[in-house]
Amino acid sequence: MSTSQDGTQNAAQHASKSAAAIDRARAQGRAALIGYLPAGYPSVADTIAAGIALAENGADLIEIGIPYSDPVMDGQVIQAATTEALAKGFRVPEVFDVVRGITSKTDAAVLVMTYWNPVVRMGVDEFSRRLAEAGGAGLITPDLIPDEAAEWMAASDKYGLDRVFLVAPSSSPERMKRTVDASRGFVYAVSIMGVTGARASVSSAAKSVVAAAHAAGAERVCVGLGVSNAGHVREIAEYADGVIVGTALVAAIRDGGVDAVASLTKDLSTGLTKEEA
Amino acid sequence: MVRLMVDAPAAGSDESAVDAFLQGGRPQEPTAQGGPSLRHAPGPYFGGYGGRWMPESLIAALDELEDTFEKAKADPEFTAQIADLNKNYSGRPSLLTEAKRFAEHAGGVRIFLKREDLNHTGSHKINNVLGQALLAKRMGKTRVIAETGAGQHGVASATAAALLGLECVVYMGAEDCRRQSLNVARMELLGATVIPVTNGSQTLKDAINEALRDWVANVGNTHYLLGTAAGAHPFPAMVRYFHEVIGEEARAQILDQTGRLPDAVCACIGGGSNAIGIFHGFLDDASVKIYGFEAGGEGVETGRHAATITLGKPGVLHGARSYLMQDDDGQTIESHSISAGLDYPGVGPEHSYLADIGRVRYEPITDSEAMEAFRLLCRTEGIIPAIESAHALAGAIKVGQRLAAEDAGAASEKIVIVNLSGRGDKDVATAAEWFDLLDEDSPEAEIAKEGEQL
Ligand SMILES: Cc1ncc(COP(=O)(O)O)c(C=O)c1O
Numbered sequence: 001m002s003t004s005q006d007g008t009q010n011a012a013q014h015a016s017k018s019a020a021a022i023d024r025a026r027a028q029g030r031a032a033l034i035g036y037l038p039a040g041y042p043s044v045a046d047t048i049a050a051g052i053a054l055a056e057n058g059a060d061l062i063e064i065g066i067p068y069s070d071p072v073m074d075g076q077v078i079q080a081a082t083t084e085a086l087a088k089g090f091r092v093p094e095v096f097d098v099v100r101g102i103t104s105k106t107d108a109a110v111l112v113m114t115y116w117n118p119v120v121r122m123g124v125d126e127f128s129r130r131l132a133e134a135g136g137a138g139l140i141t142p143d144l145i146p147d148e149a150a151e152w153m154a155a156s157d158k159y160g161l162d163r164v165f166l167v168a169p170s171s172s173p174e175r176m177k178r179t180v181d182a183s184r185g186f187v188y189a190v191s192i193m194g195v196t197g198a199r200a201s202v203s204s205a206a207k208s209v210v211a212a213a214h215a216a217g218a219e220r221v222c223v224g225l226g227v228s229n230a231g232h233v234r235e236i237a238e239y240a241d242g243v244i245v246g247t248a249l250v251a252a253i254r255d256g257g258v259d260a261v262a263s264l265t266k267d268l269s270t271g272l273t274k275e276e277a
Numbered sequence: 278m279v280r281l282m283v284d285a286p287a288a289g290s291d292e293s294a295v296d297a298f299l300q301g302g303r304p305q306e307p308t309a310q311g312g313p314s315l316r317h318a319p320g321p322y323f324g325g326y327g328g329r330w331m332p333e334s335l336i337a338a339l340d341e342l343e344d345t346f347e348k349a350k351a352d353p354e355f356t357a358q359i360a361d362l363n364k365n366y367s368g369r370p371s372l373l374t375e376a377k378r379f380a381e382h383a384g385g386v387r388i389f390l391k392r393e394d395l396n397h398t399g400s401h402k403i404n405n406v407l408g409q410a411l412l413a414k415r416m417g418k419t420r421v422i423a424e425t426g427a428g429q430h431g432v433a434s435a436t437a438a439a440l441l442g443l444e445c446v447v448y449m450g451a452e453d454c455r456r457q458s459l460n461v462a463r464m465e466l467l468g469a470t471v472i473p474v475t476n477g478s479q480t481l482k483d484a485i486n487e488a489l490r491d492w493v494a495n496v497g498n499t500h501y502l503l504g505t506a507a508g509a510h511p512f513p514a515m516v517r518y519f520h521e522v523i524g525e526e527a528r529a530q531i532l533d534q535t536g537r538l539p540d541a542v543c544a545c546i547g548g549g550s551n552a553i554g555i556f557h558g559f560l561d562d563a564s565v566k567i568y569g570f571e572a573g574g575e576g577v578e579t580g581r582h583a584a585t586i587t588l589g590k591p592g593v594l595h596g597a598r599s600y601l602m603q604d605d606d607g608q609t610i611e612s613h614s615i616s617a618g619l620d621y622p623g624v625g626p627e628h629s630y631l632a633d634i635g636r637v638r639y640e641p642i643t644d645s646e647a648m649e650a651f652r653l654l655c656r657t658e659g660i661i662p663a664i665e666s667a668h669a670l671a672g673a674i675k676v677g678q679r680l681a682a683e684d685a686g687a688a689s690e691k692i693v694i695v696n697l698s699g700r701g702d703k704d705v706a707t708a709a710e711w712f713d714l715l716d717e718d719s720p721e722a723e724i725a726k727e728g729e730q731l
Contacts, residue, residue, distance in 0.1 A: 121607030
């Protein structure tokens with residue numbers, strides 16, 4: 001089975017690390033758990049330790065965010081964390097240290113979540129090369145749509161990286177198809193029209209976005225935004241291939257450090273098993 | 278004249294612009310004389326700039342806006358509505374006033390002021406907000422949101438919303454709210470809700486971030502009324518369209534008053550809306566030199582400025598690829614200017630393109646130079662300009678002196694148009710502080726002691 005929807009797999013000659021991680025979870029009859037942590041919060045060493053704790057306690061994929069000056073898709077908790085990381089002097093190349101630190105100790109797939117300008121500044125090819133060297137799986141790009149991604153399509157093929165684009169409740173069928181086709185690894189389904197942040201319940205829009213992405217040909221669709229607890233995970237695991245938790249983990253590391261990340265991850269992972277026989 | 282600019286990186290000059298963009302360089306080619314028309318560039322790309330560097334969640338809304346805008350432009354009812362509001366609400370056409378006493382300080386060339394300061398609400402901003410508010414209504418949206426720095430665009434947005442019966446929410450940096458409390462009151466008088474933004478640097482760029490977050494969450498009933506010719510497609514081309522009236526009027530007025538085209542046109546550049554509006558009228562007139570004046574703040578060598586094109590590098594922010602003040606990591610650098618309306622680390626993508634192809638020259642003007650020109654206009658013409666516009670006036674003094682230096686005998690035949698984008702009522706406290714006119718015991722002087730800009 002191809003790990004790509006777009007047929008460029010052959011050019012890359014690499015298997016998708018994210019797809020492999022999701023498929024391993026699938027083989028165990030469950031959805032994959034994806035945990036987000038911002039790099040450098042509260043320190044680079046802590047991010048590495050927390051990333052390892054994520055992997056050891058049930059996360060299949062890890063998403064490392066690059067703190068950025070203008071995070072338009074992030075709510076208060078993540079903004080506060082990334083602002084603090086920047087104030088403490090976080091530099092973009094340190095994200096590769098974080099990725100290497102986690103991939104050298106675990107077999108979780110580690111993706112980087114980044115707004116696009118830091119990649120543009122370093123150079124798309126250079127950034128991709130360094131990410132691949134660090135053992136990274138690919139990029140999640142909240143403000144890059146496939147329409148503007150020509151350079152990234154080329155670089156991700158060249159270095160065998162996954163390109164995780166977002167689809168939203170507002171995506172038209174044409175855009176859904178186009179985005180699914182451009183993605184590799186998985187497609188990130190935004191559960192709600194809004195930004196990151198804890199929410200009381202999972203939006204009913206999430207299920208239809210996943211269905212639309214599957215219908216457009218996506219083999220792996222993971223749901224993020226507002227997923228806050230094991231109950232949410234359980235609900236989403238029923239219909240999605242993976243569940244992405246961000247703000248809740250950031251609040252955990254803020255309030256209780258690496259140990260809190262470990263115990264929250266353990267708890268979240270109890271929701272992954274699909275309940276229907 | 279109405280041919281479209283090549284918008285994809287295909288033609289020769291565009292190609293070099295793209296190459297330059299990719300390498301971060303900037304060729305200084307001669308102007309696009311004899312090349313394809315530069316007018317009515319439709320976007321999404323201006324050479325290698327522009328585009329849509331935006332979350333997928335907002336793409337449908339941008340598509341809807343683009344579609345509504347394209348249909349409206351072709352609808353005589355819409356264009357008649359705009360013409361009527363411009364005439365009977367804003368007070369257009371704005372005057373073109375010759376500034377004879379001011380011109381004595383500009384090498385003795387003739388200087389004409391395009392009086393956007395005389396529009397309702399006191400600046401060019403009204404042209405754009407009326408257009409976008411009408412589009413919001415066409416889309417069936419009941420709520421508009423806007424960002425504002427000093428409050429000019431916020432006041433204009435609140436005005437248009439009141440006129441058209443729309444709910445209005447304005448995001449404004451917490452620092453700016455405190456410094457511009459009268460403008461906050463003005464917006465509230467007009468029925469708008471002002472939300473202080475406490476994230477990031479608490480200034481204009483963070484207000485835009487917060488407005489975008491609101492838009493993502495409320496896009497069903499909400500239009501984001503962006504205040505300048507920046508952002509994701511279709512904003513740059515659309516905002517320019519609503520301001521093109523400035524250049525059209527100015528061109529006809531100068532022909533009428535002097536019988537010929539000007540030698541130079543000058544405007545200040547924040548995001549670039551007043552400038553692109555007046556430039557547009559003259560882009561295809563090869564004999565007209567065009568100048569954009571950026572905020573040089575305390576001096577471009579100090580790092581405390583907002584000279585985005587002069588010193589920035591290409592990058593993506595707020596939806597467009599354009600010149601950007603950023604550090605080596607691609608983090609946006611905070612800008613500084615005495616003028617809140619120019620205090621933005623980005624710039625509209627069409628300006629980046631016009632800079633690269635050499636059609637428009639962009640130069641920095643320091644706070645001091647702007648304030649000198651501010652005082653000069655007050656004293657010589659009885660017009661208090663917005664401090665933003667004072668940057669264009671300071672630039673015009675330099676341009677006039679250069680024109681005179683080229684051919685001293687002919688100085689009095691040279692003609693320079695300055696876009697006087699706004700009036701300075703809002704800036705009286707800042708200017709009073711700058712010129713040390715404040716009574717020791719006044720509350721303004723108290724604030725000034727804390728090192729704040731009023
Ligand atoms: C009077 C005036 N001029 C100029 C500007 C700068 O904006 P732009 O570059 O979009 O014209 C502003 C912005 O607030 C303004 O109020």
